Amino acid sequence: MKDPNFLVGFDKSDDAAVYRLTDDLAIVQTLDFFPPMVDDPYVFGQVAAANALSDVYAMGAVPKTALNIVCFPEKMDLNVLSQVLQGGSEKVMEAGAVLAGGHSIDDVDVKYGLSVTGIIDPRKIYTNVGCKPGDVLLLTKPLGVGIVCSANRVGEASAEAMQQAVRYMTTLNKYAAEVVRGFPVHACTDVTGFGFLGHLHEMLGSETSAVIYGNRIPHIPEAFHYAEEFLITGAAQRNRNFLEGFVEIGPDVPFGIEEILFDPQTSGGLLVSVPGDVGEQVLEELEKLGLPCGIVGEVIERGEREIVVR
Amino acid sequence: MKKTVDATGLSCPLPVIETKKALKEMSRGELEVIVDNTIALQNLEKMAKQMGLDHQLETINENKHIIRILVGDTAGEEARDVEAAPNVSGKTVVVLSSDTMGSGDQDLGRVLMKGFVFALTELDRLPDKVLLYNSGVKLSVAGSDSLGDLQKLEERGVEILNCGTCLNFFNLTNELAVGSVTNMYEIVQSQMEAGTIIQP
Numbered sequence: 324m325k326d327p328n329f330l331v332g333f334d335k336s337d338d339a340a341v342y343r344l345t346d347d348l349a350i351v352q353t354l355d356f357f358p359p360m361v362d363d364p365y366v367f368g369q370v371a372a373a374n375a376l377s378d379v380y381a382m383g384a385v386p387k388t389a390l391n392i393v394c395f396p397e398k399m400d401l402n403v404l405s406q407v408l409q410g411g412s413e414k415v416m417e418a419g420a421v422l423a424g425g426h427s428i429d430d431v432d433v434k435y436g437l438s439v440t441g442i443i444d445p446r447k448i449y450t451n452v453g454c455k456p457g458d459v460l461l462l463t464k465p466l467g468v469g470i471v472c473s474a475n476r477v478g479e480a481s482a483e484a485m486q487q488a489v490r491y492m493t494t495l496n497k498y499a500a501e502v503v504r505g506f507p508v509h510a511c512t513d514v515t516g517f518g519f520l521g522h523l524h525e526m527l528g529s530e531t532s533a534v535i536y537g538n539r540i541p542h543i544p545e546a547f548h549y550a551e552e553f554l555i556t557g558a559a560q561r562n563r564n565f566l567e568g569f570v571e572i573g574p575d576v577p578f579g580i581e582e583i584l585f586d587p588q589t590s591g592g593l594l595v596s597v598p599g600d601v602g603e604q605v606l607e608e609l610e611k612l613g614l615p616c617g618i619v620g621e622v623i624e625r626g627e628r629e630i631v632v633r
Numbered sequence: 634m635k636k637t638v639d640a641t642g643l644s645c646p647l648p649v650i651e652t653k654k655a656l657k658e659m660s661r662g663e664l665e666v667i668v669d670n671t672i673a674l675q676n677l678e679k680m681a682k683q684m685g686l687d688h689q690l691e692t693i694n695e696n697k698h699i700i701r702i703l704v705g706d707t708a709g710e711e712a713r714d715v716e717a718a719p720n721v722s723g724k725t726v727v728v729l730s731s732d733t734m735g736s737g738d739q740d741l742g743r744v745l746m747k748g749f750v751f752a753l754t755e756l757d758r759l760p761d762k763v764l765l766y767n768s769g770v771k772l773s774v775a776g777s778d779s780l781g782d783l784q785k786l787e788e789r790g791v792e793i794l795n796c797g798t799c800l801n802f803f804n805l806t807n808e809l810a811v812g813s814v815t816n817m818y819e820i821v822q823s824q825m826e827a828g829t830i831i832q833p
C-alpha cells in the first residue's frame with residue numbers, strides 16, 4: 324500500500340524523502356554520515372554537516388532540525404569528538420536550523436553526520452529528474468575535491484589546494500539554493516559520491532541527453548594537475564565503469580578533466596537545470612557568492628548517447 | 634631489464650604512484666605490477682594508455698591481477714636520464730643553515746622550507762647527510778613542521794646531524810626529536826668530503 328502523501332522516496336535515487344503533511348506543507352528528511360576525509364576534526368565536523376544539509380537544499384527545502392549521528396572509539400581523546408561536534412553545530416546554526424540532539428555509539432573508527440529534517444511547499448519540490456531540452460546546466464561549486472583529498476592522503480597535495488578543497492566542502496549549498504529559488508528550476512541535485520557525470524546521468528533520467536563543455540568545468544586547478552600526474556582514485560574508476568556506455572568523451576577533452584568529471588565529491592555543489600533563456604541571469608547571481616561556478620552544458624533531445632563531453 | 638612492483642594491499646592512488654616511481658627508474662624493459670583488485674588494474678591501464686606505453690593485462694584470480702608495461706626502445710629518453718643524473722662522486726650533503734628558505738619574508742620562508750624538506754623525501758636518490766645549524770636546528774625539534782619529513786629521511790638511511798652549540802644557544806637541546814648532535818669539526822669535515830652540497 325502506498326501512502327499518497329509519501330511524495331519522494333528511494334525510487335528515483337533522489338536526495339531526500341518528502342512527506343506531505345498538508346496541501347502546502349511537507350517535511351523533507353535525510354541522513355548522511357561518513358568517516359573523516361580531512362585530518363582536522365573541526366573541519367571534518369563542518370564538512371560532514373554541510374554535506375548532510377546539502378540534500379535538503381537540493382530538494383529546494385529549508386532545514387529546520389538536525390540530529391547528530393556519531394561513531395567514536397571509546398579510548399580516543401574526547402576533545403577530538405568535541406571539535407567534530409563543534410564544527411557540525413556551527414554549520415547547523417549557519418543553516419538556520421536547530422541541533423536537537425543525537426546518538427553516539429562506540430566504534431573502531433570515527434564517523435559523523437546528521438539526520439536533517441526540513442520543510443517545503445510540496446508543490447515546489449525540486450526533483451532529480453525533469454530536465455527539458457533547451458535547458459542549461461549550472462554547477463555551483465568547483466569539482467576536484469575528491470582528487471585533492473586523495474592526493475593529500477598520500478602527502479602529494481599542496482597546502483593551497485587543500486585549503487581550496489576545504490573551503491568548498493565547508494560552504495553550505497544554502498546560498499546557491501537561495502539564488503536558484505528565484506528562477507524556474509526543472510531539476511536539481513547535489514554532486515556527491517557518483518561524481519558530476521554520475522549525478523547528471525540520474526538527472527537526465529533516460530528521457531533527455533546532455534552536451535557538456537569540457538573547457539568550462541569549474542575545478543580546483545591543482546586537481547587537474549594531480550589527475551594528469553595519475554593521482555587518480557579508485558572511486559572515480561568505479562564511477563567510470565558504472566557509466567560505461569552512457570558517456571562519450573571527445574578527443575579534445577584532456578585526461579585530467581575526464582578524471583575530474585568522474586571524481587566523487589564530498590559536499591559538492593548543486594547541479595541545476597534551468598531554461599536556457601535565464602541561464603546567464605542565474606549565473607550572474609551565483610557568481611556574486613564568490614565561488615567558481617558556471618554553465619557547464621545544455622540539455623538536448625534524447626540522442627544515441629546520453630552524455631557527450633566535448 | 635625486468636622489474637616487479639607488488640602493489641597488493643595498497644589502495645588507489647598508491648599502486649599508480651609506486652608504478653610511476655618504478656617506471657622513472659627504468660629506461661627500457663618490462664615492468665610487472667601486481668595488484669589485488671580490478672579497479673587498481675584499470676587505473677594502471679589508464680595510466681599506461683595515457684603515457685603511450687605498450688601493456689598487457691592478466692587476471693590470475695579474483696585477488697591477483699597483473700599488468701605488464703613495456704618500456705620501449707626510447708634512445709632519447711635514455712640520453713635524458715644520463716643527463717639528469719648528477720655526474721659527481723662523493724656524498725651529497727644538504728645544509729640547512731636556517732629554519733626559513735631564501736630571504737624576503739619570514740612566513741613565506743618557513744613555508745618554502747617545509748616544502749623543501751618534504752621534496753627531499755620524494756627524491757629518487759636521497760642525500761647522504763643533512764646538516765642543520767644556526768636556526769636550522771629548529772627544524773629538528775618537537776613541534777616542527779618538518780619533523781615528520783626529517784624522521785622519514787632518517788628511517789631511510791639519511792644521516793641527520795644537528796649542531797650542538799646551536800641547540801644550546803636556542804635552549805632546545807632537550808627538545809631534539811630527530812638525528813644526532815654534532816660539532817664544528819664534523820660540520821667542516823662533512824662539507825669538505827661532500828661531492829655535492831645543496832643549500833636552499
